[in-house]
């Protein structure tokens with residue numbers, strides 16, 4: 001086990017993710033039986049699903065053999081080691097497919113074709129009337145905002161700018177630790193600043209937390225043949241502002257940082 005894998009396990013076991021899982025579980029129909037959890041990791045959600053649906057069958061898929069070994073063994077859970085876009089399971093079999101915080105990784109590390117292939121595969125794997133639930137980061141847009149950062153965080157922003165690989169992070173230094181920056185660049189920074197100089201720095205700097213706008217996600221899902229039932233947003237970014245002591249100086253309500261989308265195979 002590498003130090004990087006140990007860090008991922010710690011991250012996925014954080015208890016502050018429980019609230020998100022509850023929101024996801026709350027939108028699952030009570031009559032589902034066969035459930036596929038794509039990118040299940042250590043099974044933080046998979047295990048909750050297994051407890052909530054004791055007579056169901058929950059299949060967790062992940063590319064990491066090590067993370068899958070951390071998934072609690074339960075009699076109604078199966079583990080499958082696979083790259084998600086290539087996953088080969090029984091067609092028209094699942095009542096529900098979940099993709100929780102994994103699609104942005106597929107897009108960043110495998111590209112848009114792999115993402116499109118994933119959506120098509122999910123469509124094939126679901127039964128008619130089966131549901132697809134996506135929970136992920138989204139792009140809040142490029143509107144610019146002004147912020148006052150606490151001492152030290154401006155230096156971190158500069159460091160983030162020099163290390164982030166996906167695009168150029170741009171901001172205006174307004175003096176007095178105040179900056180003007182796009183919401184998109186700020187969201188990537190504030191949700192990834194923890195990774196600087198950690199075991200996960202390299203991976204996090206190659207992956208964005210603003211992969212698609214809600215509209216782009218809806219388009220992907222519809223193009224694969226799904227009917228979108230609902231799109232909501234969760235997790236206020238204010239929690240991060242408070243945590244790092246950032247003061248928003250623009251009069252605007254900042255978008256939440258996660259999207260929860262529910263779609264159906266009609």
Ligand SMILES: C[S@@+](CC[C@H](N)C(=O)[O-])C[C@H]1O[C@@H](n2cnc3c(N)ncnc32)[C@H](O)[C@@H]1O
Pocket residue numbers: 012038039040041042043044045061062063064067082083084085099100101102105106110
């Ligand atoms: C951010 S974690 C989320 C884990 C889990 N869904 C949760 O919320 O606790 C993303 C997971 O997706 C897995 N993953 C990323 N890309 C993958 C791919 N192409 N195929 C299979 N698994 C993948 C990673 O190994 C990791 O366990």
